[in-house]
Amino acid sequence: MSSVKTISQEAQPLAGKPRRKKRSPWAEVWRRLKKNKAALFGLTIICILFILAIFADYIAPYGFDDQDLLARFQTPNSKHLLGTDNFGRDILSRIIYGSRISLQVGFIAVSIAMICGGTLGSIAGYYGGRLDNFIMRIMDILLAIPGILLAISIVAALGPGLRNVMIAVGIGSIPSYARIVRASVLSLRDQEFIEAAKAVGANDFRIITKHIIPNSMAPIIVQATIGVANAILSAAGLSFIGLGIQPPQPEWGAMLNNGRQFIRDYSHMTAFPGLAIMITIFALNLLGDGLRDALDPRLKS
Amino acid sequence: MHKYILRRLLLLIPVMLGVSFIVFTMMYFTPGDPARIMLGESAPEAEVVRLREELGLDDPYLVQYVRYVKNAVVHQDIGRSYATKRLVFTEIASRFPNTLKLAALGVLVAVILGVPTGIISATKQYSLFDNIAMVLALVGVSMPNFWQGLLLIILFSINLGWLPSSGFDSFKQMILPALTLGTSSAAIITRMTRSSMLEVVRQDYIRTARAKGQVESVVINQHALKNALIPIITVIGLQFGYLLGGAVLTESIFSITGVGRLMVDSIKSRDYPIVQGGVLFIAITFSIVNLCVDILYAFVDPRIKSQYK
Numbered sequence: 001m002s003s004v005k006t007i008s009q010e011a012q013p014l015a016g017k018p019r020r021k022k023r024s025p026w027a028e029v030w031r032r033l034k035k036n037k038a039a040l041f042g043l044t045i046i047c048i049l050f051i052l053a054i055f056a057d058y059i060a061p062y063g064f065d066d067q068d069l070l071a072r073f074q075t076p077n078s079k080h081l082l083g084t085d086n087f088g089r090d091i092l093s094r095i096i097y098g099s100r101i102s103l104q105v106g107f108i109a110v111s112i113a114m115i116c117g118g119t120l121g122s123i124a125g126y127y128g129g130r131l132d133n134f135i136m137r138i139m140d141i142l143l144a145i146p147g148i149l150l151a152i153s154i155v156a157a158l159g160p161g162l163r164n165v166m167i168a169v170g171i172g173s174i175p176s177y178a179r180i181v182r183a184s185v186l187s188l189r190d191q192e193f194i195e196a197a198k199a200v201g202a203n204d205f206r207i208i209t210k211h212i213i214p215n216s217m218a219p220i221i222v223q224a225t226i227g228v229a230n231a232i233l234s235a236a237g238l239s240f241i242g243l244g245i246q247p248p249q250p251e252w253g254a255m256l257n258n259g260r261q262f263i264r265d266y267s268h269m270t271a272f273p274g275l276a277i278m279i280t281i282f283a284l285n286l287l288g289d290g291l292r293d294a295l296d297p298r299l300k301s
Numbered sequence: 302m303h304k305y306i307l308r309r310l311l312l313l314i315p316v317m318l319g320v321s322f323i324v325f326t327m328m329y330f331t332p333g334d335p336a337r338i339m340l341g342e343s344a345p346e347a348e349v350v351r352l353r354e355e356l357g358l359d360d361p362y363l364v365q366y367v368r369y370v371k372n373a374v375v376h377q378d379i380g381r382s383y384a385t386k387r388l389v390f391t392e393i394a395s396r397f398p399n400t401l402k403l404a405a406l407g408v409l410v411a412v413i414l415g416v417p418t419g420i421i422s423a424t425k426q427y428s429l430f431d432n433i434a435m436v437l438a439l440v441g442v443s444m445p446n447f448w449q450g451l452l453l454i455i456l457f458s459i460n461l462g463w464l465p466s467s468g469f470d471s472f473k474q475m476i477l478p479a480l481t482l483g484t485s486s487a488a489i490i491t492r493m494t495r496s497s498m499l500e501v502v503r504q505d506y507i508r509t510a511r512a513k514g515q516v517e518s519v520v521i522n523q524h525a526l527k528n529a530l531i532p533i534i535t536v537i538g539l540q541f542g543y544l545l546g547g548a549v550l551t552e553s554i555f556s557i558t559g560v561g562r563l564m565v566d567s568i569k570s571r572d573y574p575i576v577q578g579g580v581l582f583i584a585i586t587f588s589i590v591n592l593c594v595d596i597l598y599a600f601v602d603p604r605i606k607s608q609y610k
Contacts, residue, residue, distance in 0.1 A: 141319030144591075145584040146546030153580045156568055157327040233445055237550055240447050241565045256448060260554075267455045274448035282443035 032294040039290020045283035053100040060093035064250040073266050083268045085258065091269065094250035095276045101251045102280060105166055105235040106228035112170030114224060117177025122208050124178065125185025136182070139175040147172045151234055155243045165244045169234045173227055180223055184216030218295040225288035229281045236277055252277050309595050313588055318370070320584045325369050328380075328577045329362065338383050338571075379581060380574035384567075389578035393560055397582065399469055400559035403478055403551065404544040410483025411490050411540060416533065418487075419494025423502065424521060434491060441488025446547055450481040450554040467556035478555045482547055486540045493536045497529040504528075531602055538594030542587040 033039055052059060061081075068088035076083045082091040124135040142150065154168035188194065189212070197207050236253025238244035245251035247258070252273040259269030336352040337344070353359055357368060372378040380389045418438075422431040457477060458466035468474040501507065502525055510520045549561035556562070560579050567575035 137315065138319070141316050141323065144316050144320050144588050145323070145580060146542045146587060148546040148549060149580045149583055152549070152564065152568065153324065153327050153577060156573060156576045157331045159332070229443075236445055237447060240550060241553060241568065243568055253445075253447075256445075256451065260451065263451060263455060264459055267459075270448070270451050270455075274445065274451070277448065278440075278444050281445075282439065285439055285443055 029291075029294045033290055036290040036293065038286045039294070042283040042286030042288075042290065045279065046287060049099050049103060049280060049283075052096050053103050056097050056100055060090075060096040062090040062093040064094045064097035065089065065248045066093075073262070075266070075268055082272045083266075085255075085269050086262060086266075091255075091272055094255060095252065095273060098250040098252045098255065098273070098276065099280075101162065101245060101249060102232045102235070102277075105162070105169065106231045108166045109169040109173065109231040109235075110224050110227040112167065113173035113227065114177050114220065116170075117174040118181045118213070118220070120174070121178035121181030122185050122212065125182035126189060126204065126208055126212070132182075135178070139178050142172070143175045147230075148234055148237055151238055152241075152243060155238060160243055160246055162245050162249070165235050165238055168238070169231045172234070173231065176223055176227070177220065180219045181213070181216055184219065185212055188212050188215055222288055222292045222295065225284055225291055229284035229288070232277065232280060232284075305599050306596055309592050313592060316588055317585060320588075321370055321373065321581060322366065324577045324581045324584075325366050327580075328573060329365070331573050333571070333573075334358075335383070335574075339381075339386070379578045382567075382575050383572045384570055384575075389574050392563065392575060393578055393582050396558055396560050396563050399557055400545070400548050400552070400561055401586075402475075403469070403482065403548050403557065403559060404541060406475060406479035407482030407486060407544045407547075408537065408541055410479050411486035411544075412537060414483065414487035415490030416494050419491045419533075420498055420521070420526070422491065422495045423498035426499065431495075435495075438488040438491045441484050442492075444485065446481055446485050447550040447554060449484065450477070450551055453477050453481055454554070469555070469557040469559075474555075478551050478557060481554070482544055482551050485547075486544060489540065490533070490536055494529070494533050497532045498525060501525045501529040527601070531598065534594055534597060534601065538591055541590045545583050545587055 033043075066089060068084070071080070071084050071088040072086055074080055074084040074088075080090045080092065082095065084090055085094070120135050120139070124132040145153070150172045151165075151168040154171060155164050158164040158167065185208075194207060194211060197211055202210075235244055236251070236256070239251045239253035240257045242257065245254055247254060255273035256270055256277075259266070259273070263270055334349070334353075336349045336356060336358060340349055340352060357365060360368075369379070377390045378388055381387065382389055382392055385392065418434050422434045425431055454466045454477065457464045464477050465471075465474050466477065469478065502521075507520060507525055510524050511517070515524075548559060549564060551557070552559040552562035553565050560582065564576055564579040567573070567579075
C-alpha cells in the first residue's frame with residue numbers, strides 16, 4: 001500500500017512554485033519588439049517627431065513664416081542652426097513645424113485607406129462570389145495606375161491643398177488594405193469560432209467587426225506603419241512638383257522644391273528638409289520591420 | 302499556354318476600360334469650362350457656346366464617356382491640349398520614348414545592383430556584407446528619390462563637375478537620372494531577393510541537393526535561384542510601374558523631355574487633358590508590362606505551365 005502514490009503526493013512537486021502570470025498576446029508582442037534594438041530606435045525617433053509636432057510652438061526658435069529679409073541665404077550659424085532660406089526664414093523652425101504636416105498627412109491618409117480598404121476587403125472576403133470579384137476588379141483598376149500618378153490625377157481634379165493631398169494619397173493606398181483584410185477574412189471565415197458565433201445568432205456585421213477584424217490586426221498594423229512612410233513620401237513628392245501643400249506651409253517636399261532653384265550656391269536649403277524626410281521614413285521602416293518580426297506567428301516560441 | 306496568354310489579354314480589357322473611366326471622371330469633374338479655356342477669357346460668349354455644342358460638352362455624362370472611349374480606340378484621340386491645341390496623343394507619344402528609356406534604364410540599374418546583392422546577402426546571412434547591404438538597402442528605401450537626384454547633382458555636377466545635370470541624349474547624361482530612379486528600386490529588390498532566397502534555401506529539396514554532394518554554386522544557381530525568382534519577378538514588374546511614376550519627378554529634376562515632365566508642366570499651366578491623358582497612357586503601359594510579367598511566370602514556374610498544357 002505504501003508504494004501506491006496518493007494524489008496529494010503526486011501534487012507535491014508543484015507546491016510552493018509561484019504561478020506564472022498570464023500574458024496577453026499584445027504584451028507578448030511588445031516584449032518581442034523591445035528586444036529589437038533597431039525597431040526601438042525607430043520608435044524613439046517617431047516619438048520625438050510627435051513631440052516636435054505637438055509642441056512646435058514652444059520648441060521652434062522662430063515662427064515658420066517669420067521673414068527676415070536682412071538674414072537671407074545664411075548657412076548654418078549660431079543664430080540659425082540650420083541656416084535660412086531665400087526669405088530669411090529659419091530652416092530649423094520650418095522643419096519642426098513641417099513635422100506637423102507630415103505626421104498629419106501620414107496618419108490621416110492611412111486612416112482613410114484602412115477604413116475604406118478594410119471595409120471593402122472584409123465584405124469581399126466574407127461574402128465571396130461575384131461581390132468579391134467585382135470589388136477586387138476595382139482594386140485591380142486602382143492598382144493599374146502607379147501611386148503617384150493616381151495622386152496627381154486626383155489632386156489635379158480636386159485642387160491643391162493639404163486636405164486633397166490626404167484624400168488622394170489615401171485613395172491610392174486602399175487596394176493594399178483591401179487585399180490584406182480580404183486574405184485574413186478568407187483564412188478565418190471557415191474556422192470554428194466563427195461557426196460558433198453564427199450558431200449563437202450573431203449577425204454578419206457583428207461577426208466581421210468583433211471576431212474577424214481583431215484577429216487580422218497583425219498584417220494591417222505592419223502595412224499601416226509602412227503606409228505612413230509611403231504617404232509622407234507621396235505628399236512630399238506632390239508638394240515637390242507644386243501640387244500639394246501650398247506655400248507658406250513648411251511642408252518638407254515644398255521646402256525642397258523651393259531650395260531647388262538655389263541649389264548651386266545654397267545647397268543647405270535642400271539638404272536639411274530632405275534629411276528630415278529621410279530620417280522619418282527610415283525610422284518608420286525600422287519600426288515596421290520590427291513589428292513584422294514581432295507579430296510573425298511562425299516565430300512564436 | 303496560349304490559353305493562358307489569351308486569358309490574361311482578355312482580362313486586360315476591363316481593367317483598361319476601368320482606368321479610362323476613372324481618368325475620364327477626373328477630367329469631367331475638374332473645375333473650369335474646357336471651351337472657355339481653349340478660346341481664352343476674352344472670347345465672346347456666343348463662340349464659347351458654339352464650341353461647347355461642337356465638342357458635345359453639354360451631353361450627359363455617359364454619352365460623353367462613350368464618345369471618349371470611341372475616340373480613343375478608333376482615332377487615338379484622347380483630347381486636345383489646352384495650350385498647344387494639338388492632340389494629346391501626339392504630344393505624349395512624341396515624348397514617350399524618353400520616359401520608357403529612363404524607366405528601362407532604371408530597372409536595369411535596379412536589377413543589376415539589387416539581385417546579386419540580395420543573393421550574396423542571403424547566402425552569407427548575418428555576415429558583414431549582409432549587415433552593410435541591409436543598412437544600405439534601408440537607407441535606399443527611405444531616401445525620397447527626388448532628394449537623391451538633387452544630392453547627386455550637388456555632388457557630381459556642381460562639386461565634382463563630372464556629370465551633366467540635364468538632358469538625355471548622350472550616355473553621360475543618362476547616368477545620373479538612371480541612378481536616381483534605380484537605386485531606391487534596387488534597395489527594394491535587394492530586400493526581396495534576400496528574403497525570397499532565404500525562404501527557398503531552407504527548403505528540403507535544397508538539403509537533398511546538398512546531401513547528394515552537389516557543388517554549392519550549382520545548388521544556389523540552378524536549384525535555389527530558379528525557385529526564388531518568382532516573387533522577385535513580381536517585384537521587378539511592380540517596380541517598373543513605380544518607376545514610370547517616379548520618372549515624373551526625376552524628369553523634372555534633370556530636365557528630360559519625357560511624359561513625366563510634360564505632365565508636371567501641364568499641371569502648372571492647368572492643361573488638364575494632357576495630365577489625364579498622361580495618366581491613361583502610363584497606366585496602359587504598366588498593365589502591359591504586368592501582362593508580360595505574368596507571361597514570363599508561365600515560362601519560369603512549371604506549376605503554371607502544367608496547368609495549361
